[in-house]
Amino acid sequence: MWQETKHGLYKQFNFDNFKQAWAFMGRVADLAETMQHHPRWENEWSVVQIWLITHEDSNNITDTDRKMAEAIDQLVEGQLTDQETAKLPHIAEAKIFADGGSRGNPGPSASGYVIMDKEDNVLVDRGVYLGVTTNNQAEYTALKLALEECKAMGINELEVYMDSLLVINQMKGIFKIKNRELWPIHQAAVDLIKSFKHVSFSHVPREFNKLADAAVNRALDDHIADQA
Secondary structure: OOEEEOOEEEEEEEOOOHHHHHHHHHHHHHHHHHHOOOOEEEEEOOEEEEEEOEHHHOOEOOHHHHHHHHHHHHHHHOOOOHHHHOOOOOOOEEEEEEEEEEOOOOEEEEEEEEEEOOOOOEEEEEEEEEEEEOHHHHHHHHHHHHHHHHHHOOOOEEEEEEOOHHHHHHHHOOOOOOOHHHHHHHHHHHHHHOOOOEEEEEEOOHHHOHHHHHHHHHHHHHHHHHHO
């Protein structure tokens, strides 16, 4: 049952495995495009949480949200079976493009990352508002979030590309981490890497990291719009 909260209509969906959750999110994404009403959601392995709210109506719950909720429930009733989800392609290798930005440094910040398969098909394009932090913290957070998502997707081998020479060289062990505020999130990334068969890190110029940069600015701009 959907619950009315201050953040909108809320419901948690539990599936048997990540493939079922991933298939469900894909269907919801198609539905959102059709209805032009995009939810806020979070996914961790087989659990998907969704919030629905109408920003154009002063962040109130409206009939549009209720219709979307009803449509999502209907999707669950027609959810792919285990036999069908078993046929979904398994992504063994992928590429991450990650970036972070702070308007003020420190200031309002966001992380962005794009996950692609080896043929450069975009699998995930996500921006996350972080609150007030620094550029370096936002960049490390982008890496951490992308690694977490790749782990949940069952990916085994990764190529990581970032335009932050600091993060790349620290992850390679070339640069020491002098800023103690970066220690915990750097260690979290190091621990996540152990979940994969192989991870490589490469520095790229900013012009080759435009998709991740766009995700950062999209998250920042959306936050500003929500506060208006």
